[in-house]
Amino acid sequence: MATVMLVPGEAVPPLVKDPITKVQLVKYAGASGDYNLIHTDLETARAAGLPGIIAHGMLSMGFLGQFLVGLAGPEGVRRLRVRFNAVVRPGDVLTCRGTVTSVRDTGRGGRVVALEVWVENQRGERVTAGEAEVLSA
Amino acid sequence: MAVDRSLIGATSEPRTFDVERGAIRKFAEAIGDPHPAFRAGEVAPPTFPTTFSMAVPMLTIDPARVLHGEEEYAYERPLRAGDRVTCVRRIVDVYERRGRRLGPLVFVVVETEGRDLDGALLYRGRSTVIVR
Numbered sequence: 001m002a003t004v005m006l007v008p009g010e011a012v013p014p015l016v017k018d019p020i021t022k023v024q025l026v027k028y029a030g031a032s033g034d035y036n037l038i039h040t041d042l043e044t045a046r047a048a049g050l051p052g053i054i055a056h057g058m059l060s061m062g063f064l065g066q067f068l069v070g071l072a073g074p075e076g077v078r079r080l081r082v083r084f085n086a087v088v089r090p091g092d093v094l095t096c097r098g099t100v101t102s103v104r105d106t107g108r109g110g111r112v113v114a115l116e117v118w119v120e121n122q123r124g125e126r127v128t129a130g131e132a133e134v135l136s137a
Numbered sequence: 138m139a140v141d142r143s144l145i146g147a148t149s150e151p152r153t154f155d156v157e158r159g160a161i162r163k164f165a166e167a168i169g170d171p172h173p174a175f176r177a178g179e180v181a182p183p184t185f186p187t188t189f190s191m192a193v194p195m196l197t198i199d200p201a202r203v204l205h206g207e208e209e210y211a212y213e214r215p216l217r218a219g220d221r222v223t224c225v226r227r228i229v230d231v232y233e234r235r236g237r238r239l240g241p242l243v244f245v246v247v248e249t250e251g252r253d254l255d256g257a258l259l260y261r262g263r264s265t266v267i268v269r
Contacts, residue, residue, distance in 0.1 A: 017169060027166065031164040032167070032188055037200075061184050074180045078212055080183060081210075084208075
């Protein structure tokens, strides 16, 4: 944590995730309680007009949660807001990226670091994007 | 029933969820987050409140017609194993937009507040779902 420079304009080290697998989507459905079958059943996904099963948007937001915890620790995440822009499919390789937009003192000895954050796929498309705030010493 | 602006203000009954160690571990494993505090099931990952599944008040829609547009969480502190979180969910906005490819779309904005047993705020959530 202490090695990451949280300075406005600076990019923070990316988090590259393993390729999305169908097993991961089944696990995420069970763990999250989101059993919408468009995430696990091809027939349902096609009937809904999708090209195939798609990942839960909340899974990519979960990756951003992991990314922020990597920067600030499990106690340090204050806010995360995202928009889901594009579908994620099994086989996609997602990378979490972020840039510091501002740093301000909390007045209680710490700092709040605001970041622009996004998840991009292997084609460089920002599938999920938004902003976050973390605490920093 | 129609999804329209008459739903604004519809509020759920409060519902209390127990944050369980095993549920935290399973959630962290599904995401692939190796943080030891999560794998021990002690602290919950930031997006864990998504596991508190509650029906959106007054809204009954075929899940295949719903897209997740946006999600926001603001935290007072992380959730921990043993927390009991009482959630209330409220529809705060409904509006229509014409999609580029999908035709008319209805956006429903739902806010959730999670509080501890003393009533102190733990987190706020704000979801935008798109009904096509």
